[in-house]
Amino acid sequence: MGGVRWSLVVPAKRLGAAKTRLAPLTGGGRGDRPDLHASLVLALLADTVAAARACPAVAAVVVVTDDERAAATVRALGARTVADEPDRGLNPALAHGARATGAAAVAALSSDLPALRPAELAAALDAAAAVPRGFVADAAGTGTTLLTASGVPLDPHFGSGSAAAHTAAGALALTGDWPGLRRDVDTPADLREATGLGLGPATAALLPRLPRPAA
Numbered sequence: 001m002g003g004v005r006w007s008l009v010v011p012a013k014r015l016g017a018a019k020t021r022l023a024p025l026t027g028g029g030r031g032d033r034p035d036l037h038a039s040l041v042l043a044l045l046a047d048t049v050a051a052a053r054a055c056p057a058v059a060a061v062v063v064v065t066d067d068e069r070a071a072a073t074v075r076a077l078g079a080r081t082v083a084d085e086p087d088r089g090l091n092p093a094l095a096h097g098a099r100a101t102g103a104a105a106v107a108a109l110s111s112d113l114p115a116l117r118p119a120e121l122a123a124a125l126d127a128a129a130a131v132p133r134g135f136v137a138d139a140a141g142t143g144t145t146l147l148t149a150s151g152v153p154l155d156p157h158f159g160s161g162s163a164a165a166h167t168a169a170g171a172l173a174l175t176g177d178w179p180g181l182r183r184d185v186d187t188p189a190d191l192r193e194a195t196g197l198g199l200g201p202a203t204a205a206l207l208p209r210l211p212r213p214a215a
């Protein structure tokens with residue numbers, strides 16, 4: 001199945017509004033360090049996009065965002081950006097981004113994977129090429145970090161319990177030894193685990209600036 005090249009869609013709502021469960025690390029949720037909170041959310045996104053861009057199976061990365069700082073950062077990493085439309089939440093935004101790629105092989109990737117390795121993503125996409133629809137569950141097994149569609153519409157069902165929702169929608173669970181791909185960072189404990197796997201450079205550089213270090 002090697003040889004298929006994928007267009008990846010990465011969602012990013014406004015940095016200040018995202019990742020509220022990480023607020024204990026930065027104070028961002030209480031408003032005292034909103035700059036640092038946005039920087040942490042942006043670092044997670046930047047490391048995710050950089051790893052995706054470095055993956056040989058990835059032809060293009062499209063970030064769906066209205067956040068100008070996020071857009072500038074991911075463009076500098078070689079991603080395209082599209083507007084956060086139709087302004088009806090995560091799944092419509094992903095469907096919009098997938099259509100904007102114009103690609104037959106398209107995948108949605110979580111924006112919070114700072115320990116993602118290009119080789120893991122390549123292996124998961126290689127497995128995905130064998131099925132019309134596939135997904136990789138997050139480390140907890142209940143969420144989704146990668147949803148793939150080959151020759152069919154993306155049909156995203158991200159949100160609480162999305163692994164079950166994607167199975168119900170006909171996607172095949174893809175399994176492999178992909179710890180960085182599965183380690184999404186929603187909580188301080190998740191960031192500690194990602195640190196153990198090895199963070200990308202943007203998140204690693206930010207850790208020492210956190211008032212309440214995760215690691």
Ligand SMILES: Nc1nc2c(ncn2[C@@H]2O[C@H](COP(=O)(O)OP(=O)(O)OP(=O)(O)O)[C@@H](O)[C@H]2O)c(=O)[nH]1
Nearest residue numbers: 011012013018019020021064065084089090093111
């Ligand atoms: N472009 C876009 N991205 C979204 C939208 N809603 C959520 N996202 C992104 O999808 C991912 C998951 O978002 P959510 O589950 O809403 O929450 P979160 O920001 O991860 O974190 P919490 O606030 O801690 O629940 C994050 O990367 C968000 O930036 C949306 O309407 N548009």
Ligand SMILES: C=C(OP(=O)(O)O)C(=O)O
Nearest residue numbers: 143144158159160162186
């Ligand atoms: C949206 C999801 O994840 P999270 O809210 O954990 O980022 C998901 O797993 O479908």
